[in-house]
Amino acid sequence: MRALPLLLLLPGLALAQTGLIVQPASPPRGVTLPPTSAALVDEATALSVNPAGLRFVGPAQLFYLHERNLAQDQVGDGLYLGATLLGGLGAGFSLDWMRGHGLPDYRKTSFGLAVGSRKLSLGVGYHNLSSRDPDLNRLYGFDLGLTLRPTRFLSVAAVVKDINDPVEGAFTMPRSYSLAVGVRPFGERVTLGADYLASDGAWDEGRLTYTLQAAVIPGVGLGAGLSHGLGSDRTLALQFAATLDSSFFGLTYAGGGAEGGLDHVVAVRLSAQKYPALRLGGGSVALVDLDDELRERGGTLSLLGFNEPDPYLRLTRWMDEATKDPRLKGVVLKVSGLPGVDWGKAEELHQAVLRMRAAGKRVLAVLYSVDDRAYFVGSAANEVYALSSSSLLINGLAASVISLGGTMEKLGVTWDVARVGEYKTATEQLTRRDMSPAERETVEAYLDSQTAHDVAAVTKARRITPERLREAWGAGILTAQRATELGLVDGVLLPEELEDKLKKLVPGASYDPTYSPRDERELRWTGLRRIAVVPVLGTISGGKSRKSPLGGEAIAGAETVALALERAQRDPSVAAIVLRVDSGGGEVLASELMYRAVLEAKKHKTVIASMGDVAASGGYYTAMGADEIWASPTTLTGSIGVFYIKPALRGLLGDKLGVNEQTITRAPMAEVLNSWRPWTEAEQKAVQAWVDAAYDDFITQVSVARKLDKAKVDAVARGRVWAGTAAKEHGLVDGMGGLMDAVQAARKRAGVPPGEELDLVVMGDARGLFSSMGGEPGIDASLLPEPVLESLPLEPPALPPGIQALVREVGLEAPWMQEPGLKAVQPYTLKVH
Template identity: 60%
Template structure:
């Protein structure tokens, strides 16, 4: 209770809204509030003191206050409501004031506030009803302004009773309140100073000082003192304590002056959780990776252009915040699938779980149904459990390359191809009956790197020799018992035993399925600086980024990406940009426009490229203008090259189906892109020259961006796919790391101190079918308004093609900078 003693010994440091305690019974004053000030109040009760404070209410709140003064024999009750709607702070209240020596009345109030996180302007109306005719006719208005430009400072100005009403014998003067709030340390300690005076009586005003302190999470103490500098303004003191338990808070305040002791009891209900008294052992929660990574979005909303943040980016943010959350003691990983995750993102998940453990959290994994990738992530946990019927599809890694040249021959379809480099083998999927040696070489090298990385990570985590892992793989579908015998599972448990295992892991913790990191009310002033994450996810094309409602395709649109980079570059609150690339490429022109936008942004702010599962061909093109490029060890990257492919359908449509076509042209190149017949030698030469020129520009820009000789780039380009590890060795990326590392690198390049908290903001999300409506782009974004390709393939065919390993994007017209194959390693 040292803080309480300090308040009593040094009353000049304390403050309350005690001006209301010592005033004469003027009906416009309303109820006494627990210690606060005009610059401090930011809850539903702000309606009574400073309506601008309503703008800082982020969710629904209900306050009930009961006030009693035994000496004056007066009682008051009040209900205050606060909420935010469409960016506006809204408030409503009703107060009943009753006393033996003053008229009874009811005050009804409505308030509104608008503005930004750093500046709010509010207004309120107060209407009175009473048996006293003068009071019954009253209506008053207040206006207030609150500015919170930085974390440690809050300023407020309030004009109360703006209309200064006069009714018979009752005259209400206009009053002014200037408030100052300071936080010299952090949010746990707040000091406030107010100067309240009536119009024409500045020197006769009251000074009020407030101290608010969070002693421990969930327990807040406050106190205040009010006095004047001329005779006739008495001294008043108020002390208060608040106990918070999440969505419910209880406050008791007592104080007063020459009019006696005033008691105030308050109860708060809020949809937003406050920092609350914490159980001694913290909280353990379950993280269902399959559920979290499933998009879960509504197909209808997706059609209308409404979508949630990318599930993987959302999960990454959850894990990062959870590692810093003092409330969290442990996590149970439920392993039952990793939708939308390939080996690059699997490595990021694994590293995120390891960071959880490094922060002091206990982590256990429960295997229900896992393949090699799921088990790879699970090995980051300190304990791994299986149930008796767990499905362990842990049988080693393999890559599958499909070719459809034989099928095309049977259909009578011929393909015209212009490409650069023997490793740019994307068209071979449709032109050859078996993979080329170049494809086998590139995929084999990637697979060897993946197996080596997997073996090292798993055996080091489980502390078993690599021979044991190979023995596990040889079993094909190992039983949980066999996995335990080989050291890859710690125990086989029945579901009913899980609670006991959690208690063993964190004996004093309580389990909470509803846990969410940083779900508590944030009582921070000012606005954090931010790092913008700009996603390049999916096939690169013109127009806006979009995804279909069923999740079968995802397009990274040049317009969206360029506009997002322009927005982040010009936003003064954004200190750096992370370009998150998870794309196998697409249209050359769209990739080039993204690259130029990245270059322009990097001239103003650091741009860090973070590569996920793949950043190949056009995806690499877009990323290489960044200040720094990070890849994961298993990221598919490189594939620097271009191609053009066109079908000749006369054999199928004419010879087999009897369709005829006659072409009338006035130029030898007029039908160069026609899909009826193959190219003539002259057309083949012309298209090849076009492709060669595009490839030359590609490697020229790579050489400039990576500060390499053009011939050196050509030697490692020509469509060759590399793993992240191999790309680092060849200078195609700067270092290995995931999204978390990219964010930390962005902070470092921007010169932001490690102690400063930054927000991550996602700019440029994919939308639905109608997302192209609205918004005027800048000049560069307008240049990126390439025609968005229509979707010629039905969803069922796209899903079938995906399962078969066929990339239907090959069939779209235009120059392509895409991965040379659809690579799946399982």
């Protein structure tokens, strides 16, 4: 070749082929790339420019490039494969076939690895040349690269190429250096890069290259490059490129040159991950099976601590992201039993559907077997249909409480109870045959509030009168036809009619069975700032968050919650914290520890509490320290109070089974927690004093946290349970809304600019067996991508779902209630159906 002015000066090649700078006999490093920079490259082709860029590739990519210079009869072909593997390890492999160039034909084989994070990556590349020429055949080189992306707008890189400075006969690949910077002054749509390239010992003879990349519209990109020397060679070179992308396929043409003729490059991309694509159709329609989304997705790796977040939180995040996605035009909701969803979460889902509609999405709900709660969610859709064989149990609300007092009498078991307040009736499930007047008063008030909200929301969404809804309630179980006549649904849907319905509802859109709001390639240089959601789900206890071995119920561990709050407050990427409480309470000490952790966290970050179905007693204790508390109108909240309960088993074990216990003591109160006999009068007074002191501390803390008069707190406390609307009236909560409303409140209070996008990440979810054995498991609950999690085999629940329900209803899911220690729990297992 003896002189390659064009190949030397093309901007993409100047980056990829720094070995051409010194000797005429130096072989080129590979096929010319479209305009790019060592600071910008983050695809499989990074192996030719900066191996550190392999860390940012993501799922597998395959590129084929063909280069041709007709004037100089030079041809090159390149094949590039790259991927980021689990654990953030980037890997790459490439083959380049070079012909012409005044050299013997040869092949370049390259391997590369990169490690690091999305902010900092280190990479190494190895290149080996193969040729019939014995000198060229022995050449090989090593590259080292670094990329630093501290912010969304800045990327810097440093590369050392051919660090071993190989020389074989007449051929050499001299060591060279590249320093690069990239900026995005207007977000991801425009990217600018500048590189300085020089050979070892020839810094004043280096070259500057400038790169421009622009995303005109989704799926269409333009690029340009300019290169010029700083020493004796001041020749200019230009290159222009245009790219057309579909989701998994892309095509780029780049052309440019200097004094050596026009050089043409064609690049073809195949990728496992979607790229932002040219939107020629009417958008996408997604199918969401709510029951499927709400199921637990554990698996073999859950034993190692790779569980994903609570399924309801996962679904909520999906719906919020889908609402903001301009590609999505419509959603089909399959509505059935909604496992794990009570009225508080049903209200959040109802509002989520309404937000989708407000964002221009068209929503069609298909009802399978639904009750009032599931219908409440589905009624928010633009159109609601039932199948001909759907079970529509839309018959009004009822509340039930199971009492085991009669069972205890038959067993000969009595219970010692110390409590404060006539409404702290948690123990009455074990001590009474029926509801007490206080319990009935609370249940009646809550049921009235829930019914009124149900009627108002459904009639507004369906544009029917309350009388029509109550008429439907009187039918017991509705047929699909009768539901249509009453206006509860828009018609009876046959499966083969669904496609036509969608065409009318969302004209021009097409069904996308693989749709996900996060399935496109991430173009940002760094991740978004985050809102950390710290869950307090299930019974509050000490230790780590886990699952109950009987009913599969969640246990919110104080250790896990406190550690998650601490890590969130220290994480500089976390803009604010949302404490998600869905708990009826539990141990007083554990609740106190969580409350103190919240107080500490809000010294450093905004903390907003979001209440789900229930945030009562210990659940409310945990939440009350937040800067703001948000609840749904039907959230079961309050129940401010404590109790202590202890069984006396002598009637069962002694009188019925012949067991005898004898105890020798050395102190008057040594047997105060003994479960054999009832308390003496002195013991009852001692325990009651203990409970009174704990209750006084509880309402004192509420008074301080909520800035309320202590007497006023006492008036609304004493174990009384309130619906969310009533709790707001009494000053126990600040706002009406669900999780996403709490997230918005956190953004605003933390001073996040309105236009800034934030990610939502769960910290502190319950984890697996092996990770817990090794100490507190990893905090970030969204490490594995969703496709990986979905591919894992499911672990069966400890008990079948039907048995789980029975265990919950009779109160057997909470054996901890009989363990020593003060309890702060909602008064009863209230079932509204």
